[in-house]
Amino acid sequence: MKIGIVDTTFSRINMGAIAIDELRNYAGVKYVRRTVPGIKDLPVEAKRLIEEEECDIVITLGWVGKAEKDALSYIALSVGKIIAELMTNKHIIDVTIHEDEAEDEKTLLMVAENRVREHVRNAVDLIRNPERLVKQAGTGQRQGYEDVGPIQR
Numbered sequence: 001m002k003i004g005i006v007d008t009t010f011s012r013i014n015m016g017a018i019a020i021d022e023l024r025n026y027a028g029v030k031y032v033r034r035t036v037p038g039i040k041d042l043p044v045e046a047k048r049l050i051e052e053e054e055c056d057i058v059i060t061l062g063w064v065g066k067a068e069k070d071a072l073s074y075i076a077l078s079v080g081k082i083i084a085e086l087m088t089n090k091h092i093i094d095v096t097i098h099e100d101e102a103e104d105e106k107t108l109l110m111v112a113e114n115r116v117r118e119h120v121r122n123a124v125d126l127i128r129n130p131e132r133l134v135k136q137a138g139t140g141q142r143q144g145y146e147d148v149g150p151i152q153r
């Protein structure tokens with residue numbers, strides 16, 4: 001299995017390095033890493049990794065600033081990455097950290113670290129072990145903060 005990792009220079013955390021560190025837990029997963037300036041540059045790089053580097057799946061790692069402009073850039077990224085998925089018929093896992101998600105930088109770092117690691121696991125499982133995700137259906141999984149869990153009948 002080959003996974004593409006794309007992160008940005010805009011991010012205040014080296015998200016690609018966290019993803020690659022997490023990949024060490026999965027034997028036999030090859031990766032290609034790229035870095036682009038910002039989130040709007042992620043979709044085409046993801047598409048290139050699928051088409052030109054033959055990645056089975058790509059993880060995009062993005063950081064959204066606090067301004068409304070930044071939130072608009074995030075919508076552009078989301079739509080673009082879904083178009084790239086539909087054009088290539090491959091998953092592109094969007095790992096995004098919003099700078100306004102936490103009050104302080106320490107919490108933001110913790111959320112980023114957890115979210116990247118959990119989505120790396122999701123990406124590997126989507127390719128290698130999709131049954132793990134089926135087992136988790138309806139269980140209120142979250143990435144970054146705590147899982148919220150299912151609603152009890």
Ligand code: RDL
Nearest residue numbers: 010037038039040063064065069070073
């Ligand atoms: O193509 C060059 C840039 O336009 C592109 O890298 C943008 O994604 C950069 N960018 C913004 O222009 C912006 O207003 C980013 C953000 N906000 C943002 O919040 N996060 C980014 N890039 O990664």
Ligand code: RDL
Nearest residue numbers: 059060091092093094095096119122143
């Ligand atoms: O590609 C990995 C994730 O980006 C993707 O699974 C998202 O759909 C996860 N997600 C969010 O990032 C979010 O901010 C979801 C929600 N909100 C949501 O409300 N419901 C979801 N996913 O199913």
Ligand code: RDL
Nearest residue numbers: 094095096097098115141142143144145
């Ligand atoms: O209810 C608290 C959070 O779940 C909610 O604020 C989510 O929207 C946070 N979130 C993102 O903003 C995002 O871009 C999440 C993801 N991505 C994600 O991939 N997984 C999450 N939350 O659990």
